[in-house]
Amino acid sequence: MRYAVISDVHSNLEALGAVLHSIDTIGVDSILCLGDIVGYNADPNECVEIIRERGIVAVMGNHDERVAGIKEPHDFNPIAADAVYWTREELTEENLEYLRGLPRRLLLHDGIMMIHGWVNDTDRYIMNPHDAEVNFHMLAESGSRLCFFGHPHVAVAYIRERGEVGYSFDEQLSLEEEKEYLINPGGAGQPRDRDPRAPFLIYDSDQKTVTFHRVEYDIEKTMEKILYAGLPRTLAERLRSGW
Numbered sequence: 001m002r003y004a005v006i007s008d009v010h011s012n013l014e015a016l017g018a019v020l021h022s023i024d025t026i027g028v029d030s031i032l033c034l035g036d037i038v039g040y041n042a043d044p045n046e047c048v049e050i051i052r053e054r055g056i057v058a059v060m061g062n063h064d065e066r067v068a069g070i071k072e073p074h075d076f077n078p079i080a081a082d083a084v085y086w087t088r089e090e091l092t093e094e095n096l097e098y099l100r101g102l103p104r105r106l107l108l109h110d111g112i113m114m115i116h117g118w119v120n121d122t123d124r125y126i127m128n129p130h131d132a133e134v135n136f137h138m139l140a141e142s143g144s145r146l147c148f149f150g151h152p153h154v155a156v157a158y159i160r161e162r163g164e165v166g167y168s169f170d171e172q173l174s175l176e177e178e179k180e181y182l183i184n185p186g187g188a189g190q191p192r193d194r195d196p197r198a199p200f201l202i203y204d205s206d207q208k209t210v211t212f213h214r215v216e217y218d219i220e221k222t223m224e225k226i227l228y229a230g231l232p233r234t235l236a237e238r239l240r241s242g243w
């Protein structure tokens with residue numbers, strides 16, 4: 001099976017379109033989305049509808065959760081909270097219902113685990129090998145040796161071998177039987193690694209490879225829509241520099 005994995009689309013229609021176009025060119029059997037379909041940018045309905053219509057398998061992100069009204073964004077910074085309230089008003093009832101129904105984590109039939117933040121907590125960030133270590137312990141209980149996560153918007157792979165956790169920013173990984181992996185494809189709709197191109201990854205379960213990709217998209221158009229919607233200007237500007 002060949003999987004495409006995307007995360008943190010954040011209502012960025014141009015980024016999602018470019019990523020899906022690239023994925024379609026490569027050709028995959030299934031597309032997985034690690035949450036935060038909405039928040040920050042200006043096209044929430046369009047992005048949710050593409051995810052739904054294409055049958056993309058998704059888990060819930062912390063922004064999806066706030067927008068859906070499961071929690072209020074009291075712990076968000078003011079800019080992120082503004083975008084949550086704006087998005088909540090914008091979304092159709094049907095799309096809100098879809099977000100409310102997303103699972104927190106999913107264990108697929110071939111042992112792939114999908115989460116947004118931590119295995120047991122949608123809000124927490126896996127930011128370093130120590131966080132990864134704690135999550136590897138929780139993953140071991142589920143029997144999964146390969147987990148895809150989102151949330152920090154930075155593409156990275158944490159690798160555990162004989163109890164030691166390291167990390168890799170290599171573009172291509174060959175997965176080995178005796179190792180365990182926690183892998184983030186990067187934040188498609190709002191990259192935070194100073195590369196403004198939209199990221200995604202391809203996992204080939206036959207070849208046992210993971211390949212990280214980046215794709216250009218029409219950032220100026222996304223920025224214009226954010227400003228036109230009256231969302232905070234910072235949300236537009238940060239896309240250009242990829243932070």
Ligand code: ZN
Binds near residue numbers: 063
């Ligand atoms: Zn996010």
